[in-house]
Amino acid sequence: MPVTFNLIGAGHVGRVLGRLLAARGYQIQQVLTRSAASAQLAVDFIGAGSVATDYAQLRPAGVHVLAVGDDQIVPACAALAQAVALDGSIVFHCSGALASDRLQHAREAGALVASVHPIRSFADPAAVAAQFSGTFCGVEGDDGALAVLTPALRAIGAQVVPINAEAKTVYHAAAVFASNYLVTVLDAALRAYQAAGIPEPVARQLAQPLATESMANVFRLGAAPALSGPIARGDLATVARQQQAVSAWDAATGALYAALVPPTQALAHRKQQK
Structure with missing residues (x-):
């Protein structure tokens, strides 16, 4: 696949998306978390990617996934925009409660932005990854971003549902x-x-x-x-x-x-x- 992915944050949602994308041939390039140990655990679960411990270590990628908590989306996006050239890339977050407008720092840096919210519980990442097919994902954001993300989501078995960004909450x-x-x-x-x-x-x-x-x-x-x-x-x-x-x-x-x-x-x- 020509599209490369960087994961910023790799809790349950990030790990599952990373594993599924890697299994479908998408390149997971780097995984950045708060510690090298947690990033390595995520890389091991995903089966692809290399560990990053600082935003300065990130290389440009086609897609940056902000799989972080809602309260960390804006600061993580700001740090990403400051450290990495984002012009022409895609940045999306996985929050169900917040819209893609929280990614303004990335948009100002030239990226297309979106949000992708898988509608299910991720309590057991391995089980979710094994049974992800048919999972609904609510998406909204820039048309160009969704044109790339929608085929990738469908490739991992998601059912993509466009939503109104103004009504995200x-x-x-x-x-x-x-x-x-x-x-x-x-x-x-x-x-x-x-x-x-x-x-x-x-x-x-x-x-x-x-x-x-x-x-x-x-x-x-x-x-x-x-x-x-x-x-x-x-x-x-x-x-x-x-x-x-x-x-x-x-x-x-x-x-x-x-x-x-x-x-x-x-x-x-x-x-x-x-």
């Missing part, structure tokens, strides 16, 4: 709703069952079919058609009694219940319009 919040806050709502259900005297293991058994069937219906039919329950039926008297009872049991959970009523009513309205 809302895009990332979508994952929080679909994952983190879903767990919070299910926790409320389990605690409410326990408040009714049901042991926690049994509560999980009671909640599981409701939760799994509801999620399956959402992904099969869409959110509005999947909605059921008192709000969908227009039984607001039951909703009011439940909200009062939950608030009396646990004020914080009652506030959560109350906060969910208006958006659920809007969802029920959408269901009625279909």
Whole structure:
């Protein structure tokens, strides 16, 4: 492949991308991390590249990957732009919450910029690398950068999804709703069952079919058609009694219940319009 890659930061995401790109014939040129030891571990995992311990050691490359924490993206980009000739190259970061506009130092140095966010957990890099095919990657940035990155991402098995850079934070919040806050709502259900005297293991058994069937219906039919329950039926008297009872049991959970009523009513309205 004519495109060479430098990795700046090589945590789980950087290591996985590096290994997959190297396996598809892309040249991983250098890996820069905070220490030579961690860079060597990354090179060993990737199976390619050489260790760099300072930005001054980096050589020019076609693509520079900033696989660093969100709070390090701007300073890392600034250090890269100061140390390496970037004119005509591509710089991208892997944050799900920040847009490519955080790479202004690289853009001012003549680089094209982008962000590439693989939408999955990287807790086990080896397992992710082995099962990466089909992973969705949200991308945005300069057209020229995406023209190079999109074929490379597809080569490693990614499904590329263009996103609106101005809505990047809302895009990332979508994952929080679909994952983190879903767990919070299910926790409320389990605690409410326990408040009714049901042991926690049994509560999980009671909640599981409701939760799994509801999620399956959402992904099969869409959110509005999947909605059921008192709000969908227009039984607001039951909703009011439940909200009062939950608030009396646990004020914080009652506030959560109350906060969910208006958006659920809007969802029920959408269901009625279909």
